[in-house]
Amino acid sequence: MKGTFGDRVDELTARTGSDQGRLRGIVIVDQRYAHFQHERLDLHHPRGGHARYLAVPLEQKYRGYLEEIASGFLDDGGREAMVRAMEDLSDSLYESAPVEFWDLRRSGHPHRRARRARHLRPATRPAPAD
Numbered sequence: 001m002k003g004t005f006g007d008r009v010d011e012l013t014a015r016t017g018s019d020q021g022r023l024r025g026i027v028i029v030d031q032r033y034a035h036f037q038h039e040r041l042d043l044h045h046p047r048g049g050h051a052r053y054l055a056v057p058l059e060q061k062y063r064g065y066l067e068e069i070a071s072g073f074l075d076d077g078g079r080e081a082m083v084r085a086m087e088d089l090s091d092s093l094y095e096s097a098p099v100e101f102w103d104l105r106r107s108g109h110p111h112r113r114a115r116r117a118r119h120l121r122p123a124t125r126p127a128p129a130d
Helices: 005-015 034-039 055-076 079-091
Strands: 024-029 108-113 117-119
Touching (some): 005 055, 079 108
8 A cells, every 4th residue: 555644544444335434234133122122131031042132242252353354454444354243243143132932033134334234134034014
């Protein structure tokens, strides 16, 4: 990478695929009660799973995700590593989401955001229509 500092920053920003140099990964759990189940620490889950079913795996794995994103940054702005990280985080729902009807565990779907949202894969069990 050659040029001024500003030129190099512009090039790195462009590699993320974002106008602002931001690379975001999102896992959406597509059920109406997902947020309630995630945040309520007082709920009991006798059939398995726990509250903070996305936060806990993220807190356990974020260092590895960030290392992988940093390793791939000069190649593709970290985009492919973000895809893998969000797929892995979404897959963690199978172990950590509370079991009621299995809907939470099968309703996560990851996104990677850059210039526009890019849907990576649909939920196995999408939310019911209104």
